[in-house]
Amino acid sequence: MIKRLNYLLVALSAVLLFSCSKNDTPPQPLPTAFFVIQASPDAPNTDVYINSQLSLQNIPYGTDTGYAYALPGNYEFKVAETGKTTYYVTKAFSFDTAKLYSVYFIDSASRMKAVAVDDNFSTPNVDSVQIRYLDFSPNLIVHNVKFTNTTTSQVYEETGRSFNDQATNTDRQKFVTLKAGTYKVEFFLIGSGTPFKTIDALELKSQKAYTLYMKGFYNTVGTSGLNHAVIQHLL
Structure with a gap:
């Protein structure tokens, strides 16, 4: 949300x-x-x-x-x-x-x-969005992220993500441009073909900029358990 x-x-x-x-x-x-x-x-x-x-x-x-x-x-x-x-x-x-x-x-x-x-983003073209992913789950180990556009089947992947990794690699905090639409987002541990978390329908509206970030503790239930949040930036 x-x-x-x-x-x-x-x-x-x-x-x-x-x-x-x-x-x-x-x-x-x-x-x-x-x-x-x-x-x-x-x-x-x-x-x-x-x-x-x-x-x-x-x-x-x-x-x-x-x-x-x-x-x-x-x-x-x-x-x-x-x-x-x-x-x-x-x-x-x-x-x-x-x-x-x-x-x-x-x-x-x-x-x-x-x-x-x-937060270095720009206004995308009318059919596009900008998005980035940040990992702030303290105990989540290295993982990959896969974005799939549910209409066009366009795929964007990020590999080898880990907790607070943008602090040591500023490329990890950069926004990327994707086509606007609804995306299925899957998170995989390294070497696994089964996602440990899936966002079935992430709506990314045209000419907006978003941060998707992971929060909470991996393998924990309740309020402090693994979850995600989405921020729409000032566009």
């Missing part, structure tokens, strides 16, 4: 210029913007501090915020259990002018990491 804006970014007046949802027209000129995603599967509801300001309060696992626009510069993120000030992670990032970023909080709560990913 494509997530919409779930929570307003609050108490950011001293840090950011303003916030808007993913469907709003961006301001001109565009300074910088970032997107926050809580993807730590066993973390309780959390508070997010940006440059020491309480900026997101009581957000649950799976939350994504939409882009918040801000002045370019350095931003320090701290994440704590709601109402507490013992931080799971503290991480600073430098955000450049006229660039978009996604900031993910990943891994188990006891080993939480903050990672910033460049």
Whole structure:
């Protein structure tokens, strides 16, 4: 399911210029913007501090915020259990002018990491989309991903994907262009012909950009179990 804006970014007046949802027209000129995603599967509801300001309060696992626009510069993120000030992670990032970023909080709560990913996409042709795949399942081993267009049978595959691999190989964070349509997406462990997970009908609308990411723990059931999420970016 494509997530919409779930929570307003609050108490950011001293840090950011303003916030808007993913469907709003961006301001001109565009300074910088970032997107926050809580993807730590066993973390309780959390508070997010940006440059020491309480900026997101009581957000649950799976939350994504939409882009918040801000002045370019350095931003320090701290994440704590709601109402507490013992931080799971503290991480600073430098955000450049006229660039978009996604900031993910990943891994188990006891080993939480903050990672910033460049959202470098462009408007596709009228019959196309841009998409990328990111793996944020902490214990999922190396695997392959196969996208099959259910109408045209076009196939796109990515091989050898692993947890947070875009952090060491920036090619893994790049968007690729596919024809718009509905896709069957299958995930295979290396050497296996049987998918361990299948998305039967992933709808990718024309002239949009998407991130498909894996979350949760492999071989675990319930809320923290293996699952996926789809983000539609600002297009």
